[in-house]
Amino acid sequence: MVRFILTRVASAIPTLLIVSxxxxxxxxxxxGDPATLMLGDLAQPGQVEALRRQMGLDQPIVVQYLIWxxxxxxxxxxxSIATHQAVLPLILDRFSVSAIIVLLAVLLASLIAVPAxxxxxxxQDRAGDIAVIAAxxxxxxxxxxxxGLMLLMVFGLWLGWLPIVGYVPFSKxxxxxxxxxxxxxxxxxxxxxxxxxxxxxxxxxxxxxxDYITHARAKGLSEPAVMWRHAxxxxxxxTWTLIGLILGSLLANIAVIETVFTIPGLGRLMxxxxxxxxxxxxxxxxxxxxxxxxxxxxxxxxxxxxxxxRVTA
Amino acid sequence: MIARALGLPRFRFNGAxxxxxxxxxxxxxxxxxxxxxxxxxxxxxxxxxxxxxTAHLLGADEFGRDVxxxxxxxxxxxxxxxxxxxxxxxxxxxxxxxxxxxxxxxTDRLLMMVNDxxxxxxxxxLALGFMAVFGASRNxxxxxxxxxxxxxxxxxxxxxxxxxxxxxxxxxxxxxGNSEIVTMARHILPNCVAPVTVLATTMFGWIILSExxxxxxxxxxxxxxxxxxxxxxxxxxxxxQAPHLIILPGLCISITLLGVNMLGDAIRDWLDPKMQG
Numbered sequence: 001m002v003r004f005i006l007t008r009v010a011s012a013i014p015t016l017l018i019v020s021x022x023x024x025x026x027x028x029x030x031x032g033d034p035a036t037l038m039l040g041d042l043a044q045p046g047q048v049e050a051l052r053r054q055m056g057l058d059q060p061i062v063v064q065y066l067i068w069x070x071x072x073x074x075x076x077x078x079x080s081i082a083t084h085q086a087v088l089p090l091i092l093d094r095f096s097v098s099a100i101i102v103l104l105a106v107l108l109a110s111l112i113a114v115p116a117x118x119x120x121x122x123x124q125d126r127a128g129d130i131a132v133i134a135a136x137x138x139x140x141x142x143x144x145x146x147x148g149l150m151l152l153m154v155f156g157l158w159l160g161w162l163p164i165v166g167y168v169p170f171s172k173x174x175x176x177x178x179x180x181x182x183x184x185x186x187x188x189x190x191x192x193x194x195x196x197x198x199x200x201x202x203x204x205x206x207x208x209x210x211d212y213i214t215h216a217r218a219k220g221l222s223e224p225a226v227m228w229r230h231a232x233x234x235x236x237x238x239t240w241t242l243i244g245l246i247l248g249s250l251l252a253n254i255a256v257i258e259t260v261f262t263i264p265g266l267g268r269l270m271x272x273x274x275x276x277x278x279x280x281x282x283x284x285x286x287x288x289x290x291x292x293x294x295x296x297x298x299x300x301x302x303x304x305x306x307x308x309x310r311v312t313a
Numbered sequence: 314m315i316a317r318a319l320g321l322p323r324f325r326f327n328g329a330x331x332x333x334x335x336x337x338x339x340x341x342x343x344x345x346x347x348x349x350x351x352x353x354x355x356x357x358x359x360x361x362x363x364x365x366x367t368a369h370l371l372g373a374d375e376f377g378r379d380v381x382x383x384x385x386x387x388x389x390x391x392x393x394x395x396x397x398x399x400x401x402x403x404x405x406x407x408x409x410x411x412x413x414x415x416x417x418x419x420t421d422r423l424l425m426m427v428n429d430x431x432x433x434x435x436x437x438x439l440a441l442g443f444m445a446v447f448g449a450s451r452n453x454x455x456x457x458x459x460x461x462x463x464x465x466x467x468x469x470x471x472x473x474x475x476x477x478x479x480x481x482x483x484x485x486x487x488x489x490g491n492s493e494i495v496t497m498a499r500h501i502l503p504n505c506v507a508p509v510t511v512l513a514t515t516m517f518g519w520i521i522l523s524e525x526x527x528x529x530x531x532x533x534x535x536x537x538x539x540x541x542x543x544x545x546x547x548x549x550x551x552x553x554q555a556p557h558l559i560i561l562p563g564l565c566i567s568i569t570l571l572g573v574n575m576l577g578d579a580i581r582d583w584l585d586p587k588m589q590g
Contacts, residue, residue, distance in 0.1 A: 018430035029446045137578075141570035143522055145529050146545065146563030149552065157553050249435030256526050260549075271530050274445045282445050290434050 005302060012298045019290045020072065024065050027283045033057070037279065038081050072287065078280035080273075087284040091266065095288070097167065098258070098265035101181055102250045105188035110243055113193040117200025118235065121208060122227060132197060140194035144253070148187040148260035155183065165262040184261045188254075192246055199242045204235040237308040244300030248293035328579025334572025341385055342392035351379035353386040353539050362555040372557045375547065380558065383539040384565055390540040391569070394454055395520040401459035403513050406466025407505060411497055413467065414474025425471070431464040440523060444532045454533055458520050469512055473505050507584045514580050518573035525566050541566050 035051040036043065052058055056067045071078070077087035113136075120132035156164035162183055170177040207213065208231055216230045217223075255267025266285060273281035350370070357377035364372045371380040413424040431439060443457030477483055478501070486496040527533035528542025536543050541562040548558035 015429065015433050018426060019433050022430045022434075023442070026442050026446060137574055138571065141574050142567045143525060143529075143563065143570070145526065146559075146566060149545065149549070149559050149563065153552055153556055153559060249437070252435045252438035252441065253526075255437075255441070256529055259530060270441060271532065274441065274532060279445070282442070286434075286438060286442050289438050293435055293438075294433055 001305070004305065008298060008301055012294055015294055016291065019294065020069060020287065021065065023283060023286050023290065024068060026286075027279055028061075030279060034279065037277065077284040077287070080281050081278045082276050082281075087280050090269065090281070091284050091288050094264060094266040094269045097169075097263060098251060098254050098267060100170065101184050101188070101257075101263070101265070102247065102254060104181070105185045105192065106243060106247045106250065108185065109189045109192040109196055109246075112189065113196035114200045114236065114239060116193070117197040117202075117239070118204045118227060118232070120197070120201045121204035121235075122223070124205060129201075132201065136194040136197040136201075138194070139190050140198070142191065143256075144187055144191040145256040145260050147190060148184065148257055151183050151187055152260065167261075167263045181263075184257050184263060187257060187260075188250065192250070195246070196239060196242060200235065200239045203238045204231055207231050207235045233307055237304065240304065240307055241300055244296055248296040251289045251292055325579070327575040328583070331572045331575030331577070331579055334568060335576050338388060338392060338569055338572065342389045345385040345389050349379075349382040349385045351382040353378060353382045354537055355379070362551055362558075364555070364557055371561055372555070374544070374558055375551055375555075380561060383544060384541070384561060387539045387541045387544060387562065388565065388569075390451075390534055390538065391521050391524060391566075394451065394458075394524050394534075394540075395517050397455045398458045398462070398520045398524075399513050399517050401455060402463040402466055402516065403509060405459065406463045407470050407502070407509060409463070410467040410470025411474055411501060411505070414471040415478060415493065415497055415501065421471075424467075428464045428467045431460070432468070434461075436461050436519070437523060437526065440527065441532065444527065449527075449532050449535050451534060454524055454527060458523055458527075461523075462516055462520065465516070466509065466512060469508050470505050473508055474501055477501055477504055511577070511581045511584055514573065514577040518570050518577060521566065521569055521573065 035048050035055060035057055039047055039051060056064055075088055077091065079085065080087055080090065116132050120129040123129045152164055155162045163180055166180060168177045168180050213226060213230055216226045251266060254265060255271050258265040258268040270282055270285035273285060355378060357373060360369060360373035360377040362373065362375055363369065369379050369381070371384065374380055374383065409424055413421040439461040440457045443460060444453060447453035447457060483496060483500050486500050524533055525540070525542030528540045529546045531546060534540035534543050536547060544562040545559060552559055
């Protein structure tokens with residue numbers, strides 16, 4: 001077990017290094033010299049030259065990467081061109097906003113969709129199954145940003161039950177913070193439930209065909225006992241991986257939801273950075289989200305043997 | 314339930330409905346300009362934000378442009394981008410995947426290292442990064458989304474190649490004196506068609522969704538050219554005055570995705586009967 005954990009953690013390090021190289025190369029592909037971009041069009045050639053030297057841009061590209069990597073590892077993600085703020089604290093601040101919404105949404109979606117998918121598998125080809133498949137295919141086909149806009153229109157504008165735009169931090173006022181994130185969270189829950197339910201259904205069907213389930217039934221166990229005690233663990237393992245992938249990718253995809261509901265989250269920070277050609281911010285956001293994505297997948301893999309002990313073998 | 318009433322297996326009913334929606338979409342995309350009632354860019358300020366009427370069947374937008382015509386041209390944009398992007402990702406992915414799986418050794422290791430690096434990013438994040446480099450434009454989206462989705466194709470193709478390359482018929486082709494390229498083209502490539510077709514259909518849907526998301530964020534198709542995503546984005550400020558500007562483009566995206574997903578499921582069930590359930 002300890003060996004499994006160590007190997008898995010160690011294998012994440014090269015991935016992270018390659019990810020950092022990709023982002024570094026990508027940002028260098030952006031037309032224009034970083035120092036000129038940083039100082040703006042009105043800068044004197046002397047100033048640009050000085051900044052280039054200070055940023056290490058006169059060094060060979062490999063040295064530039066190593067300098068940058070060294071800074072990143074010590075938590076120095078550079079400064080925003082637009083606001084001159086340090087990038088990492090800015091990212092962490094916005095991340096706390098997005099993380100709450102994403103975590104809550106994925107948790108609720110899993111609690112709804114996993115039982116729904118298992119129920120559908122249990123009632124395969126009957127009315128209950130068809131209803132779950134139909135609903136999940138439908139929600140899989142609705143873009144989250146449109147669903148968000150529709151909820152906003154119905155519950156915000158027409159019925160007036162919920163506030164339309166804005167965000168209140170949890171540290172300020174817990175109740176209103178909760179009210180403000182209801183619609184974004186519900187939107188993501190609906191959209192993500194579709195794929196989770198389909199996955200849970202497919203893997204439960206696969207497990208239900210196995211001999212040990214027939215054996216459990218033959219012993220005279222009740223259907224709920226068969227499903228919960230015997231089918232659940234094995235059927236949940238593949239779904240667990242999907243939930244991890246969704247959790248990680250939502251940090252990037254949430255940009256559209258933050259746009260719909262005007263929430264100052266991490267996705268919005270990156271998109272605004274792209275508009276403003278604020279490359280240190282874009283680079284920092286990419287690095288941060290990719291890092292979280294790799295870490296989340298790592299944690300998912302580490303928990304996997306608890307669900308399916310065959311994996312460590 | 315409808316499927317059972319018609320005496321069809323469910324996947325065939327889904328396939329038929331999906332195929333109908335996708336065919337309609339393609340027809341609209343190709344022949345749209347012939348039956349679009351107006352020029353999608355023609356301004357008509359007197360009709361500004363008007364709801365559906367006889368002059369404008371689906372109403373007019375914030376510049377008085379005809380919504381129906383813009384939706385039709387938007388379909389053209391979405392289909393064109395999704396088609397080019399899928400083609401780009403598939404062609405590049407198949408070439409890289411076959412090379413990596415067949416040649417192996419250092420070529421494989423190097424190609425897979427780059428590929429895994431790209432796979433280590435969530436799809437939209439990578440696309441956003443590429444958009445920062447290329448800037449918002451049609452070709453920018455095609456290259457950005459194509460590069461973001463290509464690694465998945467590489468993985469699938471390489472896996473197929475790896476499972477084939479030691480099989481007898483491939484060995485036979487080599488023994489017969491065929492060159493590696495001929496062996497790859499004549500014996501390996503045809504076997505990749507089924508898994509790649511399934512993947513390409515699914516990807517077509519993802520790309521339509523990603524393109525509309527990028528356009529919604531203002532990083533996709535630049536206005537005034539209509540795309541369903543940028544129509545939603547520009548209509549946001551008028552959500553209370555002109556709800557039809559929000560409802561209609563989203564409905565178009567959803568129906569399209571529903572069709573593509575249903576067709577994709579049916580093709581997968583057909584080519585891979587194991588997955589049927």
